[in-house]
Structures are given as C-alpha cells and as structure tokens.
Amino acid sequence: MITEAWCLENDVYCLFTQNENVAIAAKEAGLKIMADYYKNGKLYALQFLGSEDKVKDIVNQQFPEIPLKNPKEAERRIVAHKVKCVRCGRDVLTTANRQKYCPNCRTKAYAEAHRKAVRNHYLKHKPDKLETL
Numbered sequence: 001m002i003t004e005a006w007c008l009e010n011d012v013y014c015l016f017t018q019n020e021n022v023a024i025a026a027k028e029a030g031l032k033i034m035a036d037y038y039k040n041g042k043l044y045a046l047q048f049l050g051s052e053d054k055v056k057d058i059v060n061q062q063f064p065e066i067p068l069k070n071p072k073e074a075e076r077r078i079v080a081h082k083v084k085c086v087r088c089g090r091d092v093l094t095t096a097n098r099q100k101y102c103p104n105c106r107t108k109a110y111a112e113a114h115r116k117a118v119r120n121h122y123l124k125h126k127p128d129k130l131e132t133l
Contacts, residue, residue: 001017001018002081002097003015003016003018003019003062003080003081004016005055005059007052008049012050012051013051013054013055013056014034014047014049014055015031015048015050015055015058015059016045016046016047017046017047017048018044019081021062022058022062023046023048025058025061025062026048029050029054030054031048031049031050031058032048032050033046033047033048033049034048034049080093080094080095081093081095082094083099085100085105086100086109087101087102087105087109088102088104
C-alpha cells in the first residue's frame with residue numbers, strides 16, 4: 001500500500017494513500033478530500049489536502065520510523081509502503097513498487113536467478129557444452 005505526501009504550495013500539502021488507516025486518520029484530522037481513485041468500480045485510494053502540520057502529524061502517527069524531509073529538498077516524495085520478503089517473509093519498508101526481497105535476501109535471490117538464466121541459455125543454445133552433475 002502506497003502513501004505519499006508532497007508540498008503543493010507554501011503551507012498546503014497533499015496526502016495520497018491506499019492505506020485505509022491513513023485515510024481514516026486524515027478524515028478525523030479534518031483534511032479535505034481532493035480526489036478519490038477507483039479501479040473496476042471499487043475505491044482503492046484517496047488524496048487529501050491540508051496544512052503542513054496536519055499532514056506531518058498523520059504521517060508521523062502511521063510511519064514514525066520515517067523522518068519527514070524538508071519540502072525544499074524534494075518537491076514530491078514517497079513516504080513508504082510495506083512488503084513481505086518473498087524468501088524469508090520479513091516485513092520490509094520500501095519506496096519501490098517492484099521490490100520483492102529484503103536487503104539480506106536480495107543478493108542471494110539475484111545470484112540464483114542469474115545462475116538459472118545462464119543454465120537455461122546453455123541448455124537452449126549449447127547443450128553439448130553443459131556438464132551434467
């Protein structure tokens with residue numbers, strides 16, 4: 001689930017979220033709904049508009065481990081979303097949509113995938129060169 005916050009102008013911030021808990025907190029804090037996003041007729045995300053203080057409070061409540069940056073450093077930034085590592089099952093905070101592995105499993109998983117790809121290439125193009133174990 002993605003949650004993003006960015007400075008729209010001076011003291012006005014936008015908060016985009018797919019997380020239901022963040023959306024509830026934003027409504028309770030009095031943020032105005034700026035847009036709602038639907039897929040296949042179902043609501044899947046909301047975008048809110050509010051003051052810098054209110055948006056910072058909501059983000060700090062939901063994601064206390066991520067420090068908020070100065071809006072001058074980045075006009076728009078991704079706050080975070082959680083994924084489970086495919087190998088070990090550990091929860092990982094990520095800002096990338098395609099991340100599947102935790103930092104500990106990433107190198108091993110990429111090495112395995114590379115070995116498999118090279119082996120398949122040799123099986124397809126040079127089967128006589130491949131030694132059998």
